[in-house]
Amino acid sequence: MEPESKSxxxxxxxxxxxxxxxxxxxxGVYLDExxxxxxxxxxxxxxxxxxxxxxxxxxxxxxxxxGAQVAPMTHKTMRNFFMAAPMIYAATTRxxxxxxxxxxxxxxxxxxxxxxxxxxxxxxxxxxxxxxRFHSIIGEMAxxxxxxxxxxxxxxxxxxxxMTFYNPRKVELxxxxxxxxxxxxxxxxxxxxxxxxxxxxxxxxxxxxSRAQIESFVTPASLHFPLGRAPGAEEQRGAS
Numbered sequence: 001m002e003p004e005s006k007s008x009x010x011x012x013x014x015x016x017x018x019x020x021x022x023x024x025x026x027x028g029v030y031l032d033e034x035x036x037x038x039x040x041x042x043x044x045x046x047x048x049x050x051x052x053x054x055x056x057x058x059x060x061x062x063x064x065x066x067g068a069q070v071a072p073m074t075h076k077t078m079r080n081f082f083m084a085a086p087m088i089y090a091a092t093t094r095x096x097x098x099x100x101x102x103x104x105x106x107x108x109x110x111x112x113x114x115x116x117x118x119x120x121x122x123x124x125x126x127x128x129x130x131x132x133r134f135h136s137i138i139g140e141m142a143x144x145x146x147x148x149x150x151x152x153x154x155x156x157x158x159x160x161x162x163m164t165f166y167n168p169r170k171v172e173l174x175x176x177x178x179x180x181x182x183x184x185x186x187x188x189x190x191x192x193x194x195x196x197x198x199x200x201x202x203x204x205x206x207x208x209x210s211r212a213q214i215e216s217f218v219t220p221a222s223l224h225f226p227l228g229r230a231p232g233a234e235e236q237r238g239a240s
Contacts, residue, residue, distance in 0.1 A: 012040040012050050020059045020070055021132060021159045022125045027073040030066055058153035073157060081157050086207045088150050089135075093187070093203035096141035097196040105192050108137050112184050119181055124163055127177075132159040134184055141191065161214050180209055 016036075019025040037047050051068045054060045060068045071077075100108075111134050118126035132155050139151040183206050190199040 008040055008042045009046050009050055012036070012042060012047070013053060015040070016050070016054060017057075017059060018125075018129065020054075021129060021156065023160050023163055025070045027070055027160065029070050031060070031068040031070065033067060058149075058156050071156060073160065077157065081154065082211070084150065085154055085158070085211075086204050088147065088154055089203040089207050090200045092135075092139050092142040092144070092147050092151050093191075094142075094196045094200040095144055095147070096138045097191045097194055097199040099143050100141040100191050100194075104137065104141050105188065108134065108141075108188055108191070111137055112188060115184065116181065119177070128159050128162045131162060131180075134187075138187065138191070158214075162210070176209055180206065183209070 016025070025031070031051070033044060033047060033051075037044055040047070042050075051060060051062065055062045055068070058071060060070055061072070062068055111130065115127070115130035115134055118130045135155055136152070139148050142148070142151075183202060186202055187199065187206075190202060
């Protein structure tokens with residue numbers, strides 16, 4: 001009976017993560033514990049353990065009076081997302097190139113194969129989830145307990161926004177999507193070769209590829225200053 005209970009909890013954790021990442025559960029929505037308990041066949045105590053775990057990972061926020069809420073995507077969190085992304089991606093990728101093990105490189109290659117399959121199948125959710133998994137593995141390679149929580153939180157919002165980027169109906173983005181997939185192959189080569197500088201530079205280029213498109217979906221028209229551009233990504237022009 002205990003193994004079955006653990007299996008149901010694990011299924012609940014995995015499914016709720018996926019539903020948050022794919023926006024099946026929209027940002028800011030409150031979760032109904034009674035409904036979740038019935039849907040996943042687990043009682044309230046293990047469900048609350050699941051929600052505490054997801055809160056620790058950044059998927060939900062626990063509010064004392066209203067319960068669990070899917071992590072909101074406010075103007076403040078989006079601004080912080082844009083500012084932190086290039087720094088965190090570059091730092092984790094650099095460390096990954098320095099510390100990756102052969103077994104981890106194999107794992108990254110397998111993930112990239114699955115990502116390519118999702119592209120071929122035209123499945124936006126699987127593409128977004130596959131991209132999140134790819135960069136999570138790079139985070140595991142970095143083996144840094146200070147960066148990993150930040151990377152995990154960053155990838156949650158990046159994946160939620162990326163559902164639009166990976167939508168095959170967005171034909172105008174097909175070139176960027178193909179280039180992003182090709183850059184994944186370059187990440188593997190550079191990490192396997194231990195080329196930390198080039199890997200970090202590629203992480204910044206990879207971010208820049210999606211930044212402008214992401215910005216168009218989340219930046220109000222009244223904001224005209226650039227968000228999240230890495231240093232040197234675009235030359236600053238001084239006032240004449």
